[in-house]
Amino acid sequence: MTHTHCPYCSLQCGMTLARTGRSLEVQPWPEFPVNEGALCRKGWTATALRGHRERLTTPLLRDRESGELRAAGWDEALDLVAGRLRELRADLGPDAVAVFGGGGLTNEKAYQLGKLARVAIGTSQIDYNGRWCMSSAASAGNRAFGLDRGLPFPLADIEHTDVLVLVGSNLAETMPPAARHLDRLRENGGRVVVVDPRRTPTAERADLFLQPVPGTDLPLALGLLHLLDAAGAVDEEYVAARTTGWEEVRRSIAAWWPERVERETGVETAQLRECAALLAGAERVTVLTARGAEQHAQGTDTVLAWIDLALALGMPGKEHAGYGCLTGQGNGQGGREHGQKADQLPGYRMIDDPAARDHVARVWGVPADSLPGPGRSAYELLDALGTDGGPQALLVFGSNIVVSAPNATHVTSRLSDLDLLVVADLVMSETAALADVVLPVTQWAEETGTMTNLEGRVILRERAVAPPEGVRTDLEVIAGLASRLGSPVEFSTDAEEVFAELGRASSGGRADYAGITYDRIRAERGVFWPCPTADHSGTPRLFGSSFATPDGRARFVAVEHRGPAEPTDTAYPVHLTTGRVLAQYQSGAQTRRVAELPDDGPFVELHPMLADRIGAYHGEPVVVTTRRGELKAPARIVTTIRPDTVFVPFHWVGANRLTHDALDPASRMPEFKVCAAAVGLDTPSLVPREGYSTTDPATPSTTDPATPSLVPREGYSTTEPGIVGRVASASERIETPA
Known part of the structure; x- marks a missing residue:
């Protein structure tokens, strides 16, 4: 029996590996605090590559x-x-x-x-x-706080916040064992706000869902901060005692009145005001960003805008509140x-x-x-x-x-x-x-x-x-x-030996591991850095009394919205965004070889209004084209995406042939999350198929029941969670041992 950790995402869930004959079996490790024995399907099947016929064994x-x-x-x-x-x-x-x-x-x-x-x-x-991965959040964290650690507090702290804002995170699918924290938060009376161009399984757990145009998370943050300032919700005492730069930010957000934000983001003014009221009325607010907000040519500025919002509310360094980034890779x-x-x-x-x-x-x-x-x-x-x-x-x-x-x-x-x-x-x-x-x-x-x-x-x-x-x-x-x-x-x-040398090399640095040893990690089930000496307890929570800047104060940074590097136009009229799906991880080199994990290949997710406009049928091929390349894949017609946006998962060859290589000037992050695209049929035709309507763009005709339509096949749902496509069962999202 060996206690170890999952080989995939940044949760690094604890697991036990047990030998049963010649095979290696994954078993729970309930005592490890991050996941408490729970694993997603990828974790439970993590040993499948051992002995795999495609395993390389010779140079x-x-x-x-x-x-x-x-x-x-x-x-x-x-x-x-x-x-x-x-x-x-x-x-x-x-x-x-x-x-x-x-x-x-x-x-x-x-x-x-x-x-x-x-x-x-x-x-x-x-x-x-x-x-x-998260270089934009790292760049912003270093600039605002003087230190880059994705979460400056344990993940479980979010259970005790009053309002959690998730910006560009599909946590329920990308790190399923962490989704239990959202459920516990709501059981404790907290509220969840999700910001995403797609109504994901994470958004289904939200009390408020904001669905902006891809690439507009920055003006959304500026508009919310405008409303908070206008409502007198800024924590002036905290701002004066623990920060610098607020007055410049205050001047810069004056121009982001709600109606302008609605025009830019597509988020209705009423929703903006509802979100601002939630934030203003909460004692503890936590803002977490992820790749959806960060993988942009203006990703650093976007994160800085959300950090500005958290600072204005007086949250960073406060118990069960603040700003953090949900790291992606292991x-x-x-x-x-x-x-x-x-x-x-x-x-x-x-x-x-x-x-x-x-x-x-x-x-x-x-x-x-x-x-x-x-x-x-x-x-x-x-x-x-x-x-x-x-x-x-x-x-x-x-x-x-x-x-x-x-x-x-x-x-x-x-x-x-x-x-x-x-x-x-x-x-x-x-x-x-x-x-x-x-x-x-x-x-x-x-x-x-x-x-x-x-x-x-x-x-x-x-x-x-x-x-x-x-x-x-x-x-x-x-x-x-x-x-x-x-x-x-x-x-x-x-x-x-290498780790001990790493500790000496890191000693005195921002990420100081000098006091961490293998024996300590085994005994304490992990040690939080910075941990400068052997008798130091580690640092689960940062910024309680000061920030890691020369004067101990956090920095407000005024930012302006520039928009995507490649805006839509008549030739490429829709936004393309990319991301992950539940069963796969990163480039898929490992997970695509695990037979127990569903591998349906790439697909193109699009709204019924867009599908009707081009004559696309669910499950049949469409072609997505950008100025860099094209991808042909089956259409997945859903009501959970914006009508002006298409989504392609990036685990297979093809998706990143489309994406833009514009770089953030600070982090050098490429603009993975938005570019201009066109989508059409593999064999385009201007004549709609029999049984389809050209007068109601949202709804196909059902006058001929034998004609293929957007009505889902058996096993598909349009109501839970609102997709015209197969809904993952609870066991596929997260499996917890009895």
Whole structure:
């Protein structure tokens, strides 16, 4: 029996792994406080990839004559990679080599990957897919509070708030075990407000649902703050004692009167006033943002607007109130704290800070001036691959770029221009299939390492079983490459040793892990950072007495709405937005291979009014087109989406061929969540099918019962939760052991 954690989202739910014969079974761990034994279907089936027929178990090298991948030994593979990296470094300099990591890597791997890039290779060109996760919230948190920790309080605190505002979060599907907190909050008399262009299962739990046009969460926040100020609901005492910058914000929101906000967002004035009244009358308000608000070219400003609202109400630092971000990837929090981000060193130190460079260099045993400076952000790094002056080789750990990058067709072409592409993965992902070298690595149950969940709780994944023969850990791969590249220092392959070194490197930094050990994590079921010393209790709640700014005060920041980088027009008249579905996770490289998880492939969700306009039928193919590409997929006709918007899940190849690569100027987050699109039939026709009406755009004719219509098939519902499509049962959303 091994206590460990789920390999998927940022909840990092506790679970027990038990050996039953030759199989590995997931069982509850009720004592772990984050999920109390509950898991979603993905968690219960997490061991399905063990022994899977598609599991990689030997290195693969691409034959330059045939173009096919062939099996190879580890020494041959690592010697080849290191030899070609040395040649590129000698001919073009160290920045000819790039490293791309992932938000699912353990803290130890993220730390060693940053050290590999900067010490063994000497390159500044390192970033990771977490840049596409919550970097806008991180940028805003650092600016407003002086510190970026997704949730500055335990998740369970939201049960005791009076009003919870969820902005761009479908928590009930993306992290189902957390949805119980919404139910308990309402049982305690609290109210839930959900802001989303789609009426999701999370919105079905809401007391108030606001459905703005995609890309308008920022003016919505400004309009609410305008109403709160006009009503005298601003906590002037808190603002004077604990913040700076309010007067500039007050002036900037004066122009956002309700009628203007309604024109911009599509949210009715009456709903705006209802929401403002809820907030004004509550003693405790909690605002949580997620990818829907953050994955925009103005994502940082959007988050800052919602932080401004929370500060005006006097909530950050108050018990059972404040602002937080719902992290997405499993180690989205810890993954950016310890060095695999282009501008950061371990401990959330900035790489251009001389004191930070000096501290980390001493821990690493190298001169501070040998460390490179900041590199390109994730998308900018990928965009530069194979170009003059750009990296000619790329090492990828824990990321499936071909599926997850914005403007993915362009990014895939950049990968093809490389001299060398190396991918470390446990299955043949779409990115690994393009690689010159594929390195088979361990999965979560076969290795030990720490993760940092959405609360800032550092937890320990324990090894439960040995990996298949021929498979190595990422730490062993990194150490093998570092040695062959002539690293001036050794790289440990022992996770606990690496974590201890990480603690020393992070000591005194914003994300200080110095007092955390594996034994403490085991004994305390996780330790919250910052935890600077062994006798420190950790920090479950931040900002109670001061913020992490030089003067201890939070910063109001005045922001203005610019709108999407690509507005709709006559050629592309609808908004495209993307997101997750219940049964899949991220690029789907793992979950799409689990037979127990439904995999219906991509689909296009659209409103009946839009479907009627183009003559689309539920379940039949439609084509979504943007200026970057097109996707053909079955239509899913629902009443829960705005008529001016279509939704496509991003777990399959295709969705991100459509998305826009405009970047937030502060966070460098791409604009995944909105772009201009057109949608039509696979074989367009201006003549409606028999039985369909052209006079009532919302309702098909049912005069001929044999004619296909928007009436759902058996097993489909239009009333619960309002979708014309199959409704997930309670057991599919969350399964709790008896």
